[in-house]
Amino acid sequence: MEQKPIIRVMLVDDHPVVREGLRAMIESQPDMQVVGECENGKDAIASFHTLRPEIILLDLKLPDMDGIQVIEVIRESVPDARIIVLTTYVGDVQARRALRAGAKGYLLKASLRRDLRDSIRAVHAGGIKVQSEVATDLARHEAAEHLTQRELEVLALIASGLSNKLVADRLGIREDTVKAHVTSILNKLKANDRTHAVTIALQRGFLEL
Structure with missing residues (x-):
């Protein structure tokens, strides 16, 4: 059988326990490998350019900067960077900001065991993966006026x-x-x-x- 290429993943989250859980889920898969871990935005930007992972799993809530800023900075230099946001926020506003900044995925941490691995493969293949609950919120408020x-x-x-x-x-x-x-x-x-x-x-x- 032809062996699938290894998907190289970088983790960005300031909680070591979360990173440990993500690493365990990812490295249980024969076609995935964690190549780096970062706990803040500045390290994530620097490590991305050093490691060049194919997928970044990014928490929006980082201690030093907004996760959406991290997306913008990375994609300014590498427009085809593939970033999947992992968050506890269900609302449409943050999701819309992240997707407009260039995120290719938006997943809720509560259901990562169900969706994470398939989402990594989908985004790696060039797709966009937005959790169904978030997609519903985005559709519901699509025509809503934005606050200044x-x-x-x-x-x-x-x-x-x-x-x-x-x-x-x-x-x-x-x-x-x-x-x-x-x-x-x-x-x-x-x-x-x-x-x-x-x-x-x-x-x-x-x-x-």
Whole structure:
């Protein structure tokens, strides 16, 4: 029988236990090999250029930089780099950002035992693999309006418990302007009130706990 080529994989996650589990799942396969492990974004970028793995498994939540920044930096120099995001975030916002940055896969950590190995093979073969739950969220919110950067700033301050006046003071804008932003946020998120808007924003990934 013809032997399949070995898929060389690099792991990027700041939790050693997670990396250990990923390594065990991958190296149980005859056609896969872990060639490197990194615990932060800067090391991941440097190691990618040294090791040139065919697949990168990347956590979005890294201690030194946003995982999406890592995708952008790597793909700026190597546009065909194949990166699969591994995350605990179900919401559509982070998934859309990651895919726009160039990720070729987006998987939830809770179901890696079911989907990881087939996803690595699919992405290695040139495909795109997005978990079904995430794909459903992406489709559901495809036509939704996106929040502006200023609206995200207002929403984050509201989530921290600040009143409109304190938000205005913090951002150096008028309270009436904050009220207008809040109205826009409620409309875009189809929220009933400020608390509901924060809940929706957390669920969709506009905000992180």
